[in-house]
Amino acid sequence: MENPILELCEVTKRFGGVIAVNRCSLSLAPGRIYGLIGPNGSGKTTLFNCITGLEAREEGEIRFKGELIDGLKPHQVARRGIGRTFQVIRIFPELTALENLLVVTWFPFDLALRRARELLELVTLDRLQNEYAGNLSYGQQKLLEFARVLMIDPELVLLDEPAAGVNRTLLNELLQAIRNLRAQGKTIFIVEHDMKVIMDLSEKIFVLNYGEKIAEGLPETIQTDERVMEAYFGR
Amino acid sequence: MSIQITGSMLLQGVVSGILAGGLYAMVALGMALIFGVMRVINIAHGTLLMLGAYSTFWLFSLYGMNPFLSILISFPLLFLVGAILQRLFVYQVVNAPELSSLLLTFGISIFISNMAMVAWTADYRSVEFLTGSFLLGPIALSKPRLVVFGFALTITELAFLFLNLTKIGKAIRATSQQRDLAQVCGINVRRIDLITFGLASGLAGAGGSLLSVMFSVFPEMGQIYVFKSFLVIVLGGAGNYPGAFFGGLILGLAEGLASLFLSAQLSEVIAYILLVLILLVRPTGLFRGRV
Amino acid sequence: MKGLGWGTVLLILAGLAIMPFFVTNYIVTFAIQIFMWIALAQSWNLISGLTGYVSFGHVAFFGTGAYTAAILISKAGWHWFPASLMGSVTAPLLAFIIGYPCLRLKGPYFAIAMLGLNEVLRALVSYFEDFTGGGNGISLPPIAELQPVYYAMGGVALGVVLVTWRILTSRFGLRLISIREDELAAEAMGINTARLKLYAFLLSAAFPGIAGGFFAWYSSHIEPLGTFPFLTTITMIIMCLFGGKGTVLGPVLGASILSIFQELVWARFLFIHQAIFGALIVAVVLLMPKGILGVLQERYHLPRTI
Numbered sequence: 001m002e003n004p005i006l007e008l009c010e011v012t013k014r015f016g017g018v019i020a021v022n023r024c025s026l027s028l029a030p031g032r033i034y035g036l037i038g039p040n041g042s043g044k045t046t047l048f049n050c051i052t053g054l055e056a057r058e059e060g061e062i063r064f065k066g067e068l069i070d071g072l073k074p075h076q077v078a079r080r081g082i083g084r085t086f087q088v089i090r091i092f093p094e095l096t097a098l099e100n101l102l103v104v105t106w107f108p109f110d111l112a113l114r115r116a117r118e119l120l121e122l123v124t125l126d127r128l129q130n131e132y133a134g135n136l137s138y139g140q141q142k143l144l145e146f147a148r149v150l151m152i153d154p155e156l157v158l159l160d161e162p163a164a165g166v167n168r169t170l171l172n173e174l175l176q177a178i179r180n181l182r183a184q185g186k187t188i189f190i191v192e193h194d195m196k197v198i199m200d201l202s203e204k205i206f207v208l209n210y211g212e213k214i215a216e217g218l219p220e221t222i223q224t225d226e227r228v229m230e231a232y233f234g235r
Numbered sequence: 236m237s238i239q240i241t242g243s244m245l246l247q248g249v250v251s252g253i254l255a256g257g258l259y260a261m262v263a264l265g266m267a268l269i270f271g272v273m274r275v276i277n278i279a280h281g282t283l284l285m286l287g288a289y290s291t292f293w294l295f296s297l298y299g300m301n302p303f304l305s306i307l308i309s310f311p312l313l314f315l316v317g318a319i320l321q322r323l324f325v326y327q328v329v330n331a332p333e334l335s336s337l338l339l340t341f342g343i344s345i346f347i348s349n350m351a352m353v354a355w356t357a358d359y360r361s362v363e364f365l366t367g368s369f370l371l372g373p374i375a376l377s378k379p380r381l382v383v384f385g386f387a388l389t390i391t392e393l394a395f396l397f398l399n400l401t402k403i404g405k406a407i408r409a410t411s412q413q414r415d416l417a418q419v420c421g422i423n424v425r426r427i428d429l430i431t432f433g434l435a436s437g438l439a440g441a442g443g444s445l446l447s448v449m450f451s452v453f454p455e456m457g458q459i460y461v462f463k464s465f466l467v468i469v470l471g472g473a474g475n476y477p478g479a480f481f482g483g484l485i486l487g488l489a490e491g492l493a494s495l496f497l498s499a500q501l502s503e504v505i506a507y508i509l510l511v512l513i514l515l516v517r518p519t520g521l522f523r524g525r526v
Numbered sequence: 527m528k529g530l531g532w533g534t535v536l537l538i539l540a541g542l543a544i545m546p547f548f549v550t551n552y553i554v555t556f557a558i559q560i561f562m563w564i565a566l567a568q569s570w571n572l573i574s575g576l577t578g579y580v581s582f583g584h585v586a587f588f589g590t591g592a593y594t595a596a597i598l599i600s601k602a603g604w605h606w607f608p609a610s611l612m613g614s615v616t617a618p619l620l621a622f623i624i625g626y627p628c629l630r631l632k633g634p635y636f637a638i639a640m641l642g643l644n645e646v647l648r649a650l651v652s653y654f655e656d657f658t659g660g661g662n663g664i665s666l667p668p669i670a671e672l673q674p675v676y677y678a679m680g681g682v683a684l685g686v687v688l689v690t691w692r693i694l695t696s697r698f699g700l701r702l703i704s705i706r707e708d709e710l711a712a713e714a715m716g717i718n719t720a721r722l723k724l725y726a727f728l729l730s731a732a733f734p735g736i737a738g739g740f741f742a743w744y745s746s747h748i749e750p751l752g753t754f755p756f757l758t759t760i761t762m763i764i765m766c767l768f769g770g771k772g773t774v775l776g777p778v779l780g781a782s783i784l785s786i787f788q789e790l791v792w793a794r795f796l797f798i799h800q801a802i803f804g805a806l807i808v809a810v811v812l813l814m815p816k817g818i819l820g821v822l823q824e825r826y827h828l829p830r831t832i
Contacts, residue, residue: 052714054710054713054714073713073718073720074710074713074714075713075714075715075716075717075718075719078713078714078715078716079716083715084714086711086714090708090710090711090714091708091711092703092704092707092708092711092712093707094703094706094707094830095700095703095704095707099700102697102700103697103700103701103704103712103715103717104715104716104717109697148715149715151715152715152716
């Protein structure tokens with residue numbers, strides 16, 4: 001692959017005696033939507049944590065746009081252009097929706113304000129902009145987190161279970177938003193358990209089991225892959 | 236200040252330090268358990284220790300009770316006190332933002348230590364039970380320190396046996412590793428919290444009883460042990476209970492050496508600098524553990 | 527509505543400015559005390575209220591400022607005003623030495639490190655006797671007039687309140703709050719939490735440093751036990767909590783109310799007094815975590831930047 005936007009090379013992460021990520025290697029081409037699936041505990045979130053610097057990988061290399069980023073602090077990784085959302089929503093409850101967005105950017109205030117308002121409109125939260133984020137509903141908080149990650153204008157967006165706990169209507173909005181991002185040239189990497197969502201969205205899927213990558217390929221291929229079946233359902 | 240430090244003085248310092256370290260380890264284990272299970276830093280740990288020391292003092296002065304025997308009373312007594320504190324106050328800040336639990340236990344510690352001052356005055360008390368030392372070659376082994384070390388070791392060992400062999404002990408360890416998972420497995424985490432806090436308080440109380448044999452008893456005596464216990468936990472690695480034991484020994488050793496080469500006052504500074512250095516260089520502790 | 531608020535503030539300030547000429551020395555002394563507590567509680571608020579990092583040894587900065595000024599005045603012949611201002615250099619320096627390693631880590635570690643700081647400073651002050659007068663302390667010439675100290679201490683209090691207000695209405699303040707709300711998320715969104723925490727910490731040390739200097743001059747004698755007492759830390763914490771941490775006027779409210787209570791009721795019984803503070807801390811944490819101002823803010827929908 002020429003000029004992958006993200007490249008993982010034999011990345012390994014252990015917690016005490018447990019190997020959470022085992023010699024994982026993958027490449028992401030820019031401007032595509034990728035999926036990451038696997039049974040519970042297969043190391044998907046840990047992999048995300050390693051990429052974003054929240055955890056330090058023990059072995060292997062992580063390259064973003066050709067440059068090594070392992071060892072960088074999380075805020076440095078974010079500034080380079082990698083944004084992420086979390087499995088459990090992590091918005092700032094005592095800040096308003098607007099402030100949640102203003103806080104993460106260093107654009108001059110007026111520019112930031114304008115952009116924040118645009119993004120809130122995009123996720124239909126504009127009339128709630130002065131509401132404390134802690135008072136929003138689950139779905140609204142999910143949208144807010146999504147808007148917040150867009151605020152830092154990342155080239156690579158890691159989404160950790162974006163569909164979790166989201167009702168059908170909201171889900172469709174979210175999916176459309178994700179497709180729009182791709183149209184803008186961003187690369188999306190999604191961890192998801194909802195199979196329909198991930199098969200619909202992804203152009204290519206990676207499968208992890210016990211920290212190891214056991215398969216990668218097109219959604220159709222993955223759906224019929226034996227090893228994937230085994231991982232999810234056992235023999 | 237140029238005193239020649241002979242080999243035997245060095246050995247003396249080392250041994251002295253290690254003997255103190257055993258006690259640190261025991262007290263720190265309690266604090267480590269509370270932190271592990273409830274994610275609460277128990278600032279009141281020192282005051283619980285102090286209460287144990289005073290109970291031994293009063294039992295000794297009023298009834299002539301053997302201080303080591305009084306542990307049989309101070310341990311359950313402090314277990315009860317701890318359980319009450321947990322049931323009334325601490326349970327509300329378990330897994331809350333750290334600010335809340337820090338401030339809560341801080342407030343409790345202020346209240347208890349000052350009530351102690353009102354009740355018993357700030358006078359220094361002492362338990363004159365064991366004095367003197369054994370002579371082992373060139374070293375003088377202080378009798379109180381030796382016996383205290385023996386008890387500390389025994390009690391710590393009993394605690395570890397409890398944690399590893401009994402059902403409740405295993406439940407405690409499970410909860411401290413993965414609280415949600417423990418709940419899913421049917422463990423009543425509320426009850427575990429209560430028992431853990433009680434157990435930790437008992438250990439602190441026993442530590443206080445042992446301390447009373449070696450040092451003066453006064454209301455503020457426990458304060459420095461909160462800090463030292465935390466240092467021990469950091470040295471050993473948070474969540475790593477056996478590591479805490481070795482952490483205690485290391486702290487004792489460092490202090491022993493420090494008071495040999497520098498003044499005794501500075502040995503506290505040494506403990507402090509040690510903490511800051513470890514946090515800088517290896518926050519997960521010298522042994523394997525989680526932050 | 528806004529104009530009314532500002533008008534009241536200016537009126538109060540004007541009143542305070544001319545007050546010394548119309549009241550007894552007792553009241554002026556009492557006012558100096560309240561100003562000092564406002565400065566201390568507000569400074570604690572800057573780090574602990576905004577970022578959620580509990581500083582248990584904040585009196586260390588007060589003591590550092592006191593000793594800086596005392597040494598400069600007695601040994602180098604400085605005038606008391608610039609000598610006290612030097613506290614805003616030495617105290618943040620200490621804050622940097624402690625904060626740089628400790629703020630990189632999470633809250634509990636920082637809190638414990640600060641807990642130990644007090645004891646260490648007291649030990650160091652005794653150790654370096656020749657310089658600091660050891661256990662006997664340093665004596666300074668008695669002050670002739672109260673009024674300069676009144677204005678000086680009032681200035682520090684006003685300064686830190688203004689700085690807090692500026693911070694809370696800026697993105698810097700929002701970022702500090704986001705650290706308190708979810709440090710991990712803040713970090714993941716590109717906020718350099720370590721650096722921001724350090725800035726807040728340095729700021730929070732500067733004002734107690736200056737206040738300490740004025741206090742040294744005012745008391746004419748300082749010694750380790752009196753300048754680094756744990757009670758000071760306890761008091762500034764409860765005043766901030768009681769009034770409302772994380773707000774601008776909360777610490778002002780808490781300092782004023784509790785100072786009056788202290789003066790009228792408790793100061794006679796030192797140990798009960800401390801015990802009551804301890805119980806009050808427990809009560810506030812469990813029942814009124816946002817303090818009085820927090821309760822008022824919720825009741826009457828007041829803005830956060832009060």
